[in-house]
Amino acid sequence: MKTKTEHSKGFTIIELLIAMLISSIVIAAIYSTFQSNLSSYITQQRVVGMQQNNRAIFFYIAWDIMIAGYDPGDVKAGAGITDARSGSITFSADLNENDAIDAGETITYTVAGTDLTRNGTVLSKNVNILNFVYLDKDGTVLTDSDGDGVVDDMSDIVSIQISGIVQDGDKISQLAQNYTNNKTYYNQNGSVLLDKSAAPDLFRRRLYSAQINCRNLGL
16 A cells, blocks of 8 residues: 655745845844944933033033132232133132132133143043133123233123033944034124034034123122
């Protein structure tokens, strides 16, 4: 008696190739989505870190400037603002109240290249702009009429507007998002600090602004 053997039908080469092609497309799509999400996450974490770090730094600058001119001694030490420029400031305060301006009691904030410095010590990198606007007791902006870079009447300074533009150190990955920076940044007085509309790039930037009332000046 003969027994009929049934053979299971296997996959053809064409079917295998089609299956491999579909699998490759699915894997590529999953990887692309993962890579995009990862890049977006890294970008956001970097931006958040930049914001937190520089917010703290500019708060520190504002606190420093607030004490400019502190001079409580019977014999005045001559504390005050000694150099007031649009991109830097130098001031002093008799912090130890010994009727003299000692080492460490004169402070200069400026940007060297792209490094924000305090007395030469780097506080933050990738700073595009540091800007100061000086106002008198009536809120009038003090000017530099003689063009020497320093405001004319430093003794009239009562408050200071400070603005800073900080950029992320790396360009935004195109996998993360299609981002182009073509913004124009202004200070509180309405003057243009940085205009990227004519030359856009891929860097994220943050503008920090504050107006500081110098309680020890103009007394």
